[in-house]
Ligand SMILES: Nc1ncnc2c1ncn2[C@@H]1O[C@H](COP(=O)(O)OP(=O)(O)OP(=O)(O)O)[C@@H](O)[C@H]1O
């Protein structure tokens with residue numbers, strides 16, 4: 001996997017609260033947009049960076065090419081405070097723990113929050129160094145249809161039950177000392193990339209939604 005140049009890494013002022021939203025985005029969809037808007041508002045973040053991952057280390061099949069996914073994600077997610085980035089390709093990292101270690105070193109005195117959907121919390125204990133991640137930065141988990149029980153009874157949720165903040169503390173999450181996490185409920189979007197791929201509306205290489213959006 002090629003390492004992209006680092007000169008175009010995003011910039012953020014000292015003290016900024018930045019949400020990191022990692023994903024395959026194969027393709028990006030309204031669920032991702034919803035999570036992003038919800039997290040921006042509820043967590044009172046200055047920015048959110050989408051980390052379009054070169055390859056999820058737990059997924060066997062390869063996604064569509066990174067450039068293809070980046071282009072489609074950028075055409076969908078347009079917001080002045082959101083940047084869609086290939087940061088992991090720029091850093092040469094694949095595991096989230098490695099990515100976060102690099103970002104925390106490259107961007108001192110910023111406040112990072114990891115953002116993920118409830119399905120990711122359910123399987124979080126399978127991620128490389130997941131406890132290190134939990135202890136490195138606050139985490140916001142956004143509700144996803146049908147995933148609440150699996151998420152809240154997961155190994156990670158039980159192990160870090162003591163570090164769960166109530167939803168009313170969400171605006172303070174970025175200032176909290178890790179481990180700290182918050183489960184954000186509210187309106188949900190029942191949509192997934194795999195569902196879109198199964199419907200055949202995303203083939204990666206000739207990527208087009210039926211309405212013509214895409215790249
Ligand atoms: N509809 C949704 N509601 C809440 N979170 C979501 C939703 N869709 C995706 N996410 C979250 O976005 C992040 C990136 O997800 P990803 O790009 O794998 O999309 P996906 O729809 O889950 O894909 P797939 O169906 O292929 O697993 C993950 O943290 C995932 O939990």
Ligand SMILES: O=C(O)c1ccc[n+]([C@@H]2O[C@H](COP(=O)([O-])O)[C@@H](O)[C@H]2O)c1
Pocket residue numbers: 021022023024025051053055056057058059094095096097120126127128
């Ligand atoms: O580091 C790991 O072991 C790890 C295992 C599974 C998923 N992740 C990350 O989780 C994020 C969501 O992945 P995905 O494929 O569900 O969109 C993305 O940033 C992946 O790199 C990370």
